[in-house]
Amino acid sequence: MTQLSWIGSLWLALANIVGPFYSWFAVKIGYKWMLVTALFLCTLSMMFASIATEIWQLYLTQGVMAGVGASLVWFPCISAAQQWFSKRRGLSVGIAISGSGFGGLILSNVTQAILNNPALGYRWALRIIGFISLVLLGISCLTVRPLNPIPRHTKVKTFDLRPFRNVQFCLLFAVQFIGNFGFNVPSSFLPSYADYLGLDPWIGTNMSAIISGVMIVGKISSGFISDFAGRANITFLCTFLTGVMCLAVWLPATTASQIWAFAAMFGYFGGGYMAMVPALLGQVVGMEEIESANGLLFFAWFFGGLAGSPICSALINDASGSPTYSNAIIFGGVLMAFSGVLVWVVRVMRGGWNPIKKI
Numbered sequence: 001m002t003q004l005s006w007i008g009s010l011w012l013a014l015a016n017i018v019g020p021f022y023s024w025f026a027v028k029i030g031y032k033w034m035l036v037t038a039l040f041l042c043t044l045s046m047m048f049a050s051i052a053t054e055i056w057q058l059y060l061t062q063g064v065m066a067g068v069g070a071s072l073v074w075f076p077c078i079s080a081a082q083q084w085f086s087k088r089r090g091l092s093v094g095i096a097i098s099g100s101g102f103g104g105l106i107l108s109n110v111t112q113a114i115l116n117n118p119a120l121g122y123r124w125a126l127r128i129i130g131f132i133s134l135v136l137l138g139i140s141c142l143t144v145r146p147l148n149p150i151p152r153h154t155k156v157k158t159f160d161l162r163p164f165r166n167v168q169f170c171l172l173f174a175v176q177f178i179g180n181f182g183f184n185v186p187s188s189f190l191p192s193y194a195d196y197l198g199l200d201p202w203i204g205t206n207m208s209a210i211i212s213g214v215m216i217v218g219k220i221s222s223g224f225i226s227d228f229a230g231r232a233n234i235t236f237l238c239t240f241l242t243g244v245m246c247l248a249v250w251l252p253a254t255t256a257s258q259i260w261a262f263a264a265m266f267g268y269f270g271g272g273y274m275a276m277v278p279a280l281l282g283q284v285v286g287m288e289e290i291e292s293a294n295g296l297l298f299f300a301w302f303f304g305g306l307a308g309s310p311i312c313s314a315l316i317n318d319a320s321g322s323p324t325y326s327n328a329i330i331f332g333g334v335l336m337a338f339s340g341v342l343v344w345v346v347r348v349m350r351g352g353w354n355p356i357k358k359i
Contacts, residue, residue, distance in 0.1 A: 003055060007063050012184065012305025014067025015074060019302070020159055022075050022295025027156045031076040031144055039137040041069030046130030050123040073137060076144050079294050082282050083147035089282055090231050094223025094275040101219060101271060104212025107132070112205065160292035168284045169293060171346045172277060173300050175239065179339035180304030181311070183273070185332030186246065186266045187211055188309050189316065190259070193325050199256050207259075211267040218271025223279060230358035231280045232347040238272030240340025245269060246333030251326060273336075277343075284346070 018025060018034075025034055045065035052058050081096035082089060107129060114125040150156075163169045190211070191204040218238070226234035249262040278294065285293040315327035351359035 006310060007055075007058050008188065009306050009309045010059060010063030011067040011070065012180075012308070013302045014064060015070040016298045016301045016305065017068060018071040018075055019295035019297075019299025022079075023160045023292035024156055024158045025072075026076070026079070026146065026291045027150045027154055028152055030149070030152070031080070031146055032141060034072045034076055035137065035141040035144060038069045038072035039134065039141060041065050041072070042137060043130045043134045045069060046126045046133060050126035050130070073140060075291075075294060075298070076146075077140065078278055078298075079291055080144050080146060082278065082290055082294070083287060086282075088227050090223035090226035090234070090276070090279040091220070092223070093279040094219040094221075097275045097278070098216045098219040098271075100274075101212045101216035105209050105216065108206075108209040108212070160289075161296070163285055163289050163293040163296055166285055168346050168349055169281075169297075171342050171349075172281060172284060173297060175277060175339045175342045176297055176300035177303060178335050178342070179239065179273070180301040181308045182243070182246075182304075182332035182335030182339075183270065184304070184308050185312050185328055186250065186262075186270070189312060189325065189328060190250075190263065190266075194256075194259055196323060196325065197254060197259075199259065203256060203259065207263060210260075211263050211270075214264050214267025215271030215274070218268035219275040221268075222272030223275050226276060226279060228358075230351075231276060231283060232343070232350055232359040234272065235276035235280045236340055236343040236347055238269045238276055239343050240337055241269045242266065242273050243333045243335070243337030243340055246329055246336065251329045251333070280343075280346070283350075 042065075045061045048065070049058060049061040052061060077096055077099075078093065081092045085092040110132075111125050111129065114120045114128060115122055120128075164173075187208060191207040194204040194207060195201070222234050222238055245262060245265045249258065249265060253259050253262055278297070281293055281297055282290060312328040312331065315331055316323045316325055347359050351357050
């Protein structure tokens with residue numbers, strides 16, 4: 001499990017590697033060429049992975065190439081949604097980020113259908129995903145643009161740390177840094193936990209797709225609600241409850257109904273967490289520093305993305321023959337709940353202690 005988990009960890013880490021330099025990329029390279037580069041990297045990573053014969057080749061293709069490509073496409077798409085909307089920023093960011101949920105829901109089923117076809121197999125599954133990436137990223141290359149493009153001759157720092165002068169931004173950075181060590185625990189290990197309990201194999205096979213589907217609802221609805229109830233309020237609720245659900249629902253779960261209940265709640269609140277932190281960021285730093293702040297905020301995911309799954313694999317210790325999933329569940333739940341507390345601190349700093357005030 002640990003060797004294979006490094007493939008996903010490399011991808012999760014490198015999907016944020018552009019972050020510290022994003023403001024420089026946005027000005028000097030521009031959204032268009034960042035997206036074009038991402039198109040080639042993401043497409044070729046799947047094509048090369050389809051002919052891989054060693055695990056290190058998968059590290060390079062599905063880990064490094066796909067990860068860097070994802071980083072180049074992620075930041076322009078999120079920044080554009082933040083820039084083009086103000087009154088409905090929560091909803092716009094939620095819709096933009098919900099694309100990852102649609103991808104998880106649809107592509108997992110497409111992949112499974114291909115794998116079930118003996119005439120195709122896993123190599124053609126990778127190639128077909130590559131072709132799908134080519135088409136969809138081609139659309140983004142033609143449509144995603146910044147609201148007010150900055151001229152390329154403008155002097156800009158390669159590594160812009162100005163957002164760290166803002167205490168509230170520092171707290172959001174800590175939310176992302178700490179939270180990402182725990183956030184990916186359910187999506188990474190809930191399917192194998194269902195298998196460990198001896199539940200119907202269909203549950204483990206389809207769990208990731210179901211979580212992705214519920215996340216679509218969580219991302220869009222939380223963004224919509226936050227535009228009326230306050231983005232800081234909804235960010236706190238989604239982040240804190242993601243951790244609470246791990247501890248209160250997943251930890252004691254032993255039946256299929258309990259697993260499905262947790263998957264639904266994690267999908268909803270976890271999806272809300274993913275959408276609401278960047279939506280709140282626009283209020284915290286303003287549009288003047290949004291691109292450098294975006295890059296730094298999501299770069300905080302690098303560390304949890306790289307080490308989170310291997311740490312949890314070690315905590316579970318599947319090779320021992322008696323895996324201890326409870327260790328990983330507590331690890332993830334506590335970190336997410338603590339991240340929620342940090343969001344509450346940001347909320348109090350912005351609007352005081354009144355729990356019903358729109359902030």
